[in-house]
Amino acid sequence: MTNRELSSEQHEKLLNELKTRFEKNMNRHTGLEWGKVQAKLEANTEKLWSLNEMEATDGEPDVVGHEKKTGEYIFFDCSAESPKGRRSVCFDREALESRKKYKPENNVIDMASAMGIELLTEEQYRELQKVGNFDRKTSSWVQTPANIRKLGGALFCDRRYDTVFVYHNGAESYYAARGFRGSLKV
Structure with a gap:
């Protein structure tokens, strides 16, 4: 096997x-x-x-x-909050390697690839929010345009005040309440 x-x-x-x-x-x-x-x-x-x-x-x-x-x-x-087993991770390998201290154990892009899934886009994240209320206490990294990533940033989304927000952060940042959501076509 x-x-x-x-x-x-x-x-x-x-x-x-x-x-x-x-x-x-x-x-x-x-x-x-x-x-x-x-x-x-x-x-x-x-x-x-x-x-x-x-x-x-x-x-x-x-x-x-x-x-x-x-x-x-x-x-x-479709977990109510960002998946527990995928939190406290920075955005990608470059961001992980740029950290000198307190490195997270992994990064979003490598984890998604290893799982065989794609990171949600902002558009997909908004579509998900049409079928439920997700990430009311957590947030989720989403695919980030190359021009933003090149400048050191990455995007994440959440739902607060009955509204979906898109934010930015340094790609090397990580938080206990931020993970990522994936998609898979079968």
Whole structure:
């Protein structure tokens, strides 16, 4: 078994968790059927592994859309707050290496890559907020335009006062209440 495969027990447990979440939150994916989503997952075991990584870091992945052209289902982290297992991380490897003292254990870009997921864009983050109220106490790093990153900054979002805000910070910063949310197409 390679490191990107789930045991049959993990496979079954994850599918059950995803199905339960899917059925409990139909407002996130109106008109979609679990059976079709499950068939797509069964045919893409590496993607199932990535969803398990999202689940293991408390992301609570769920279907938030379906691309008709490609037939792909779109999963986002739907935990109420930024996933607990992905907090206290700076933005990228360059930011991590630039810190002289008190370095965090990891960075967002490397973690997302290792998990096989993409960091949410600002637009995706705003779409997520249309199906619920997320990050009311935490914040989440989002993809950052190259010109901002080149100048040392990175973007993050949260929801306060019933409004979604986009902020900036030095890419090397990290906080216990800031993590990141991912997306995965299956």
